[in-house]
Amino acid sequence: MPYPPPSRVPTGPRRRTLLVSAAGGALLTGCSAGPESGDDGPSATQRARARAARDSRGLLARYDAVLAAHPGLADRLRPLRAQVAAHAAAFTDGTAPTASATATASAVPVPAGEKDAVAGLAAAERALADRRTKDLLEAPGELARLLASVAAAGAAHAYLLTEGAR
Numbered sequence: 001m002p003y004p005p006p007s008r009v010p011t012g013p014r015r016r017t018l019l020v021s022a023a024g025g026a027l028l029t030g031c032s033a034g035p036e037s038g039d040d041g042p043s044a045t046q047r048a049r050a051r052a053a054r055d056s057r058g059l060l061a062r063y064d065a066v067l068a069a070h071p072g073l074a075d076r077l078r079p080l081r082a083q084v085a086a087h088a089a090a091f092t093d094g095t096a097p098t099a100s101a102t103a104t105a106s107a108v109p110v111p112a113g114e115k116d117a118v119a120g121l122a123a124a125e126r127a128l129a130d131r132r133t134k135d136l137l138e139a140p141g142e143l144a145r146l147l148a149s150v151a152a153a154g155a156a157h158a159y160l161l162t163e164g165a166r
Helices: 015-031 044-069 071-091 098-105 114-138 141-164
Strands: none
Touching: 044 071, 044 114, 044 141, 071 114, 071 141, 114 141
C-alpha cells in the first residue's frame, strides 16, 4: 500500500518544515545588526572592516609587486588592480590606498616567470574570495553584502587570471 489511509495523513507542519524555519530564523538573526556589547574599543563590525581593508591592501601590494617585476603584464593586470584598490577604499573611508600598498610591494616575493606570477595572483585572489565568503556569514547586513560583492569580484579576477593564461 503506497499511501497511508486518509485518517493517518499528517495535518500539522512537517518536521522538515519546522527545521528549515528554525534554520532560516537563525540565519536572519545572525545577519541582523544588533547593538554592540561594550563601549570600549572598536566594534566587531569595525574590526571586520579593518581586516577586510588590510586584506585588500595586501592583495594590492601583490599586484604592485608583480607589475614592478613584470611590466609586460600591465595591460592585463591594471584593470584588476584598480578594482582591488576600489575594494580597499570601500572597506575604509573611501580613499584609495595606493601609496601604502606600493611601499609594501617590495616585500612581496614575485616568481621570475610571468605565468607563475599571474598564477600566484590568481591563487591569492581565490584564497581571499574564499575567506571573505566565510566571513560574510557572520557579518551584519551591509558589511555582509559588501563582502559578498567583493568576494564575487575576487572569484571573477581569479577566473580571468587563470583563463587568460590558457
